[in-house]
Amino acid sequence: MKFITFTKKDGTVSAGWINSRNMAVDMNEASNGTLPDNILAFIENHEQYMEYIGKNKGLIETGNGSYPLNEVSLKAPLPNPKSVRDFYAFEQHVKTARENRGLEMIPEWYEIPVFYFTNHLAIRGPEDEIRRPQNCEWMDYELEIACVIGKEGRNIKAEDAEQHIFGFFIMNDWSARDLQRQEMKVGLGPAKGKDFATSIGPYLVTRDELESLKAGKGYDLEMVAKVNGKELSRGNVNELYFSFGEMIERASSGTTLYPGEVIGSGTVGTGCILELGTNVHRWLEPGDEVELEITGLGVLKNKIIED
Numbered sequence: 001m002k003f004i005t006f007t008k009k010d011g012t013v014s015a016g017w018i019n020s021r022n023m024a025v026d027m028n029e030a031s032n033g034t035l036p037d038n039i040l041a042f043i044e045n046h047e048q049y050m051e052y053i054g055k056n057k058g059l060i061e062t063g064n065g066s067y068p069l070n071e072v073s074l075k076a077p078l079p080n081p082k083s084v085r086d087f088y089a090f091e092q093h094v095k096t097a098r099e100n101r102g103l104e105m106i107p108e109w110y111e112i113p114v115f116y117f118t119n120h121l122a123i124r125g126p127e128d129e130i131r132r133p134q135n136c137e138w139m140d141y142e143l144e145i146a147c148v149i150g151k152e153g154r155n156i157k158a159e160d161a162e163q164h165i166f167g168f169f170i171m172n173d174w175s176a177r178d179l180q181r182q183e184m185k186v187g188l189g190p191a192k193g194k195d196f197a198t199s200i201g202p203y204l205v206t207r208d209e210l211e212s213l214k215a216g217k218g219y220d221l222e223m224v225a226k227v228n229g230k231e232l233s234r235g236n237v238n239e240l241y242f243s244f245g246e247m248i249e250r251a252s253s254g255t256t257l258y259p260g261e262v263i264g265s266g267t268v269g270t271g272c273i274l275e276l277g278t279n280v281h282r283w284l285e286p287g288d289e290v291e292l293e294i295t296g297l298g299v300l301k302n303k304i305i306e307d
Helices: 039-044 046-062 091-100 157-163 177-184 207-213 243-250
Strands: 001-008 011-019 023-024 066-070 083-087 114-115 129-132 144-150 164-171 197-205 222-229 230-236 261-264 289-294 298-306
Touching: 001 039, 023 046, 039 046, 083 091, 083 144, 083 243, 114 243, 144 243, 157 164, 157 243, 164 207, 164 289, 164 298, 197 207, 197 298, 243 261
Parallel strands: 083 261, 129 298
Antiparallel strands: 001 011, 001 197, 011 023, 023 066, 083 114, 144 164, 144 261, 164 197, 222 230, 222 289, 289 298
């Protein structure tokens, strides 16, 4: 299923899914209040709610509460995640980005998947405008896939991690590279360089939808990024060096993961200007439109504006 959060013509924000008739279903309205009015609450009790949907889906999708997609505006499918951990799991991206800075690959990268926490209160959705931070002239996009935790767990083993994944969406880990570069010289970061926005969406696609596309340590899903209609980046989720299971094992080591937390993959190879080099494309500027697409997960498009 493709879960969504959307705004209706009257300005009310609703949550639900896209049905077989390509309509947006307001799950709270369609179920007469049995299903919650937001995606986070749904994920927290999704086993119970999915059972209800399975028994009543025909009635829910043919009754009140369905709206043509062209009459609603999609928002970030999970606008209020409990946290966002972003990993560094694609080898090509890491190697090339380090080479561009005159650095060799470090052996520790191959030993453990590493991550940082980004700002879970700065979530943006499809078509949202992204403000370029003040004093930033090196703004960048990052083409990523992310999963959402659906089941609580601690010290989760990689081989058991799938049962803890609710679904996946596209993620754009926007970056202020000049702020990031300055901060990381101190030995911390890249927090401030990533503090201003993270785009997700347009849908939260449940894990079962991708089951038949498993390949390598990921899935056979093409990943493409365009700026102002021009393709700059292309990769595949199957190029992951660390699987989502390995990322979840690392994230949950000594820590409890809760439903509604987000785990990002990090940037796919070629998936940002930092890696490509400014000889391929200049840093992003106000007026630029960035479009990320992943097979089965839709298209996530945002325009940059001045702060």
